[in-house]
Amino acid sequence: MKYFTGIDIGSTAIKITIINENKELIGHRISASGSMFYKYAHQTLDDLIKELNISKDDIAYTVATGYGRKLFKEADENISEITANAIGAVAAAKEFGEIKTIINIGGQDSKAISLDDMGNVVNFAMNDRCAAGTGKFLDACAMNLEIGVEELGDRHFNSKGTPLSINSTCAVFAESEIIGLLGNNHSVEDIVCGVHYSIAKRIIKLVKRVGIKEGIYFDGGPALNSGLVNAIENELGKKIFIPAYPQVTTSYGAAILGVDSYYYQNRA
């Protein structure tokens, strides 16, 4: 059996996906990027191989993607995370139907990608200037509220009052807004709800730049936050599709590309 690996080295986490030659998911693993991308990427890969009980020699092809992709020199190929995200999303959403728009919220950026009927990237927009509307923004807010990031979803749905909007786009200024609200005894739930809507509104602006097309897919770590999903759906007025493993779509896409590249290069 031949295996194919996609390694996505992001700003916050390293995501590795292994698939077989039929492009079926065999396993995946996520670890923090930390300070030594290269070392941790190898360690994570070794751990995953051990866990899946396969041999390193069975891995036929490796594709690296993400900000840190060029640091992983052993890769057979590397591609941008935009392309990898699109390929992974199309494959992951097969049962859902055709997808035309991808929203990706990462640790330190957010993207909107528009696809054509063939699943090719036709346009994309990125918020790459600061942490506004990214996973880091959520992290910072959760920290200010002294709750875990994983609690945000439930808190959102327990909000009873009007969501309290955070007008500052900057995570640093948002912190002082949140502290002000807490100081006046506003409920954590209403603030969480407001944070989600603030991020959602910013994301919608990004998506509008590439055009909102039916068949919307949302991935990246923050897609695990059901409150944020709810806020984005409300702002869009449309259902969005969340994959089972939203963090690994991009590495999954890289692995799929690996299969295609491998058979293209080794065709008889």
Place this chain on the structure above:
Amino acid sequence: MSSLQSHTIETPNEKQNRHKAMEAIKVLNTLKEGFKTPPKAMDYFYNLFEDVYCKQKALHDDKVKVGTMCIQIPSEIIYALDGVPIRLCNGFYTDDEIGSDFLPQKACPLVKASVGHLASKNLTDKPDMIYSPTTCDQKTKAGTLIASFGYDVVDVDFPRTKESEISREFFRRSIREFSADLSLKMGKKLSKKKLKASISKIGYAQSLYHRLSDFRKNRTVPILGNDMFLVTNAFFFDKIDNWIDACEKLVDELEQRVKDDIHAGGKISPRIVYTGSPPIFPNYKIPIIIEDSDAIIVADETCSSNRMFNDRVAVDEWFVNDMIDSLADKYLKACTCPIFSKNNDRIRRIIELVKSHNADGVIYQAFAGCTVYELEQRSVLEAMEKAGISILYIESDYSPSQQGQLSTRVEAFVESLKIKNRNK
């Protein structure tokens, strides 16, 4: 590798309501918590705005609601015919964004918001008919646009000059026609007794405003300018008797606060007269920045507040036709809107307010796209300079995002006033 999440998604109306609730609560919380303790009597107004904008509470279910697009439609006549006047000038950024689909990008945010609000058809107190005075270009055109959404909109001709006898006669005819049209629609005759009663009721409401304003002449100012804007804004849509009750309580409380030497501002807060495009709830962006920068608004010259209450009706003979003419005169002659060719009255009023309220400076806001206020900026600035009054001119819109830059400008102006005061 997939899963579908199952939440119900808001309808467009629910989304609009949530957006507006979020804007409203932000401002209400700031007023309640961001400054020194407000008068207790303000709770009525905080709750009113929360009920209407966060909980979508309708106030006038059983009444005929008469929408007005500008300040020049006499409420006295509407009340005398058992209708409820509702002023449709809107301050929501949410509605501004909706209105942007119908009007040019550079149009006035107030007009865009008013159009957007009506375009959405999502109104708690939906007007049964709308009267649109042909004041500025944008409002005039907005009337036609709104009619295309299916509302019953009637233009009320309004002149662009106010000093001539022709314009006086012109507007008297307009108001006579307005009154005949409304009377026909309501199926009622305008009675002498009822019109006299409503003139006197509005007159009483005006007198309450004047009493509130007088307290702000005091060295210690018992109420924030932002709270006053909320009070006057409530007059746009509130049940008038409730509004009068609440203001009476506020008058009593402010009287006590003055006696107790309670100051809503800081120890050395400069006193500001605010003028220009009207702050309409929840667009209190500039007024909040001003009072957040350790200044206090002691008076204003805007159509959402002072201009609505300042001048009383002067009736010669208490016959219906004479009362209608007097009302027309009041709504034309006393108006200091910048749409008029000559508008020295406005400059005179600002200077009067600076003197009577012992103000240290004037802040003039024009909404980007509000051409008439932008145009009149020059003559007002020149006149203030001549009178030795410090003035800051700011252009801004409804978007909540550029607060940082704006507050830096306002703070610098406030600081310059403080230094001037120190060197006096």
